[in-house]
Amino acid sequence: MxxxxxxxxxxxxxxxxxxxxxxxxxxxxxxxxxxxxxxxxxxxxxxxxxxxxxxxxxxxxxxxSNVKHKFTFTPSFSIYVACSTEEEIKALYEKLKEDRQALMPLGNYGFSKKFGWLNDRYGISWQINLI
The missing domain is CATH 3.30.720.100 (Signal recognition particle alu RNA binding heterodimer, srp9/1)
Structure with missing residues (x-):
């Protein structure tokens, strides 16, 4: 492999x-x-x-895809991004969100000081975390 x-x-x-x-x-x-x-x-x-x-x-x-499928992307698979600054996480989150679906708005959920999960304009799911 x-x-x-x-x-x-x-x-x-x-x-x-x-x-x-x-x-x-x-x-x-x-x-x-x-x-x-x-x-x-x-x-x-x-x-x-x-x-x-x-x-x-x-x-x-x-x-x-050259074939039209009845399925698309799902949040059960996401791209995880570790951000190092407050400015970086806010900017990335807002650019990816652009009036799309926020699954978890940026916030403190206990496991992270700042975390957000969203679907972008293409249907891809992103988890954005401040480390």
């Missing part, structure tokens, strides 16, 4: 948009490869057949 990599399946051609959003939002992050569907291939031309990106060194893979 070489690696274990979180894999995100986007629908409606949102993979590249999401990768760009995440890599701009989190420093030391980048899109490392994108393979796109071409003409007469299974997916819509130009959408992501397969891509990889990193967030603070953690590698992710993603695709734009």
């Amino acid at each position: 070489d690696k274990v990599i979180p894999f995100l399946m986007f629908q409606d051609g949102k993979a590249e948009e999401a990768m760009n959003f995440y890599t701009l939002l989190i420093e030391d992050s980048e899109i490392t490869s994108i393979v796109r569907y071409g003409a007469n291939e299974a997916g819509e031309e130009g959408t992501v057949m397969q891509a990889t990106f990193t967030l603070k060194g953690q590698e992710f893979m993603c695709i734009d």
Whole structure:
């Protein structure tokens, strides 16, 4: 076994948009490869057949599904971010939230001095913790 990599399946051609959003939002992050569907291939031309990106060194893979599924992302799988300052956690939380679903608003829940859990505009769930 070489690696274990979180894999995100986007629908409606949102993979590249999401990768760009995440890599701009989190420093030391980048899109490392994108393979796109071409003409007469299974997916819509130009959408992501397969891509990889990193967030603070953690590698992710993603695709734009060429099949419409009846399911999407669930909060039972989330991306956990450890923030080191109050300013960092507030800014990240607000940018990810942008009028979306807050599962746990930023607050002190006893296990952390400041913690928040939310779903972003793409349906990805994030846990943001001040350490």
